[in-house]
Amino acid sequence: MNIKRNVLLNPGPATTTDTVKMAQVVPDICPREKAFADLMKGLRSDLLKVVHAPEDEYTSVLFCGSGTINIDICINSLLPEGKKILVVNNGAYNSRAVEVCQMYHLPHINLQFSVYEQPHLDAVEKALQENPDIAVVYCCHHETGTGILNPIREIGALAHKHGAIFISDTTSTLGMIPLDVVKDNVDFCMASAQKGLMAMSGLSFIIGRKKIIEESKNYPTRSYYCNLYLQYAYFEKTGEMHFTPPVQTIYAAIQALKEYFQEGEEAKFARHRAVYNAIHEGLDKLGLRTAIDRSIESGLVVSVLYPDYPNWDFEKIHDYCFHHGFTIYPGKISTSNTFRLCALGAITQKDIEDFFICLKSAFEHFQIALR
Numbered sequence: 001m002n003i004k005r006n007v008l009l010n011p012g013p014a015t016t017t018d019t020v021k022m023a024q025v026v027p028d029i030c031p032r033e034k035a036f037a038d039l040m041k042g043l044r045s046d047l048l049k050v051v052h053a054p055e056d057e058y059t060s061v062l063f064c065g066s067g068t069i070n071i072d073i074c075i076n077s078l079l080p081e082g083k084k085i086l087v088v089n090n091g092a093y094n095s096r097a098v099e100v101c102q103m104y105h106l107p108h109i110n111l112q113f114s115v116y117e118q119p120h121l122d123a124v125e126k127a128l129q130e131n132p133d134i135a136v137v138y139c140c141h142h143e144t145g146t147g148i149l150n151p152i153r154e155i156g157a158l159a160h161k162h163g164a165i166f167i168s169d170t171t172s173t174l175g176m177i178p179l180d181v182v183k184d185n186v187d188f189c190m191a192s193a194q195k196g197l198m199a200m201s202g203l204s205f206i207i208g209r210k211k212i213i214e215e216s217k218n219y220p221t222r223s224y225y226c227n228l229y230l231q232y233a234y235f236e237k238t239g240e241m242h243f244t245p246p247v248q249t250i251y252a253a254i255q256a257l258k259e260y261f262q263e264g265e266e267a268k269f270a271r272h273r274a275v276y277n278a279i280h281e282g283l284d285k286l287g288l289r290t291a292i293d294r295s296i297e298s299g300l301v302v303s304v305l306y307p308d309y310p311n312w313d314f315e316k317i318h319d320y321c322f323h324h325g326f327t328i329y330p331g332k333i334s335t336s337n338t339f340r341l342c343a344l345g346a347i348t349q350k351d352i353e354d355f356f357i358c359l360k361s362a363f364e365h366f367q368i369a370l371r
């Protein structure tokens with residue numbers, strides 16, 4: 001079978017290999033069979049290896065849903081009675097966590113920083129000192145909305161110093177930027193299969209400390225379907241998801257993990273870096289400017305400022321590139337007009353070079369004047 005290859009430069013779902021796509025074509029199976037539980041057991045254990053989580057302290061819990069389900073679950077499940085969450089917020093994805101707190105009417109502090117900067121650690125520490133009832137600190141590893149990498153190791157250390165647990169949304173770094181949950185002071189992290197692991201959307205997972213999940217059994221419950229302890233306990237008892245898992249998506253994730261370990265953590269990181277560097281190089285050549293200081297960029301997402309070239313029209317450029325097999329994506333910064341080019345997925349430096357040939361011909365096609 002010949003499947004058209006599209007280069008996705010959006011921040012996930014990512015371009016996948018054909019072998020991952022084809023891994024979904026399997027004989028029908030009832031997911032309540034032991035054979036399927038065995039597959040999930042291996043998958044859960046491999047996920048721990050990706051973030052170097054020791055099996056005796058950490059577990060991974062699978063859920064059926066997009067990445068946001070993890071944010072919902074961690075926040076609604078891990079807050080003890082009478083305690084507060086501190087959200088260290090410098091962008092759209094941290095704001096999503098704030099919205100979850102609001103939706104569940106949870107006591108929280110929205111510690112807001114500029115979307116153009118990393119959070120200031122002294123302000124985080126001050127909030128922790130002034131609010132001894134903070135039990136959970138939350139911060140995104142990589143603000144996918146802008147491309148900023150946040151100092152989670154330092155934020156996690158502050159949380160622990162003040163007796164709080166640390167949850168990090170690592171959806172857009174896990175499997176791309178090496179992460180070591182113990183060294184990085186992360187009690188809970190999360191991702192969905194369609195980003196760093198280059199698998200299919202519909203499977204998400206939380207990796208976290210077993211002891212804390214077990215303690216959370218006695219915390220107020222705020223959801224039925226999205227409760228971390230309930231799903232964990234069901235996995236412990238039966239090896240299965242509480243309700244129907246995304247069966248074929250799980251086969252794809254298993255294949256993707258196999259390919260992840262084949263490529264290797266460092267080599268994969270280097271490939272994403274090379275793609276990112278090629279993006280900056282191509283932008284420089286076209287005279288396009290970016291919104292975020294390169295020194296704080298993750299190396300996975302680049303926010304490009306709309307140029308003031310005559311005839312510039314993002315939608316038209318998008319459609320032209322899409323037609324040629326390249327997907328570019330709108331920005332997520334409310335205070336400036338940007339679009340995003342991302343280094344996720346099974347793509348290479350050569351794909352980026354081809355993309356810039358396409359972009360240049362789009363500029364010529366629409367007579368977008370280059371200065």
Ligand SMILES: *Cc1c(COP(=O)(O)O)cnc(C)c1O
Binds near residue numbers: 012069169192
């Ligand atoms: C992609 C992403 C999510 C999840 O988004 P979904 O659309 O629900 O899959 C969550 N957090 C971050 C940082 C992300 O990049």
